[in-house]
Amino acid sequence: MKKITLIYTLVLGLCGATLAGCADEKLSSESVITVDKRKHTIPPTPLDQWLERYYEATYNISFKYRYEDIESNFNYYTVPADYNMAVKMANLVRYSCLEAFDEVAGIHFTKANFPKLIYITGNWEYRNNGTFILGTAEGGRKILLAGTNFIDRFLTSAEAINTYYLKTVYHEFTHILNQTKPYSADFKLVTGTGYVADKWSEVPYATTNYCFEHGFISAYAQHSDVEDFAEMFSIYVTSAPEKWEKWMQIAEAKGQREKIDSKLEYVKNYMRTSWNIDIDKLREVYLRRENDIVTGKVVLSDISL
Numbered sequence: 001m002k003k004i005t006l007i008y009t010l011v012l013g014l015c016g017a018t019l020a021g022c023a024d025e026k027l028s029s030e031s032v033i034t035v036d037k038r039k040h041t042i043p044p045t046p047l048d049q050w051l052e053r054y055y056e057a058t059y060n061i062s063f064k065y066r067y068e069d070i071e072s073n074f075n076y077y078t079v080p081a082d083y084n085m086a087v088k089m090a091n092l093v094r095y096s097c098l099e100a101f102d103e104v105a106g107i108h109f110t111k112a113n114f115p116k117l118i119y120i121t122g123n124w125e126y127r128n129n130g131t132f133i134l135g136t137a138e139g140g141r142k143i144l145l146a147g148t149n150f151i152d153r154f155l156t157s158a159e160a161i162n163t164y165y166l167k168t169v170y171h172e173f174t175h176i177l178n179q180t181k182p183y184s185a186d187f188k189l190v191t192g193t194g195y196v197a198d199k200w201s202e203v204p205y206a207t208t209n210y211c212f213e214h215g216f217i218s219a220y221a222q223h224s225d226v227e228d229f230a231e232m233f234s235i236y237v238t239s240a241p242e243k244w245e246k247w248m249q250i251a252e253a254k255g256q257r258e259k260i261d262s263k264l265e266y267v268k269n270y271m272r273t274s275w276n277i278d279i280d281k282l283r284e285v286y287l288r289r290e291n292d293i294v295t296g297k298v299v300l301s302d303i304s305l
Contacts, residue, residue, distance in 0.1 A: 050303040081148040088300040122149040137172035170234035188225030215259030
């Protein structure tokens with residue numbers, strides 16, 4: 001404390017002397033603080049140029065792949081996205097999500113409603129309960145996508161692409177649409193007593209088939225009606241009809257199919273009446289585009305202009 005006081009007194013003394021000697025001098029209107037902007041300018045990469053054309057100019061969306069701590073969640077240890085993996089993620093989201101909505105709902109819908117910021121990180125956000133966060137949506141303006149550096153592991157499997165990346169984008173976008181136009185409050189009444197909040201990842205809720213046998217499409221859907229709605233939409237759109245039907249047979253065996261069908265109808269009606277989107281058509285478009293990626297018809301490393 002003495003040291004702080006001493007320095008403070010010394011500064012005051014110097015200021016007093018300066019003010020006394022320069023009282024009659026005019027202050028310059030030009031700041032003495034200068035910044036060499038050249039030191040803070042990062043030369044644009046080929047990805048920057050590609051993003052400027054296909055994200056910013058087309059959708060007015062900023063796709064951030066360089067690490068910015070202000071965009072990250074300080075509750076988790078995160079790392080930057082690898083440049084080459086960021087290229088593939090940017091292409092994946094554009095082809096399978098943005099352009100899929102363009103095809104079904106028109107580019108004006110995508111431009112008006114898709115969040116204006118997509119931020120990606122290299123690893124997942126690991127929690128202390130054994131789960132990890134794939135992505136988040138914030139206030140209708142931002143989607144965070146994690147795990148970018150693992151993308152090469154999953155590109156040859158439709159199920160893996162859905163699980164770790166694309167379903168996440170559709171799930172988080174659903175939250176943003178719901179924040180703009182709320183869904184019917186009756187939705188949560190279908191399985192109102194089944195929501196268990198953060199216990200969804202624990203036994204018995206996370207055990208195989210438990211969700212289907214209790215009227216939910218996934219373990220995470222048991223968290224809350226908000227997550228249930230987003231899971232219903234995102235999983236339905238990103239799942240092949242035969243896969244969905246297999247789940248429904250499990251639910252039917254326990255007398256729960258009617259509940260899932262009822263919630264799906266709420267989702268379909270919401271997307272149709274609020275956004276003029278036929279989610280069966282969206283699913284058809286999505287599955288075609290997903291197949292283009294898995295079969296290599298679309299090369300995600302290509303960022304040619």
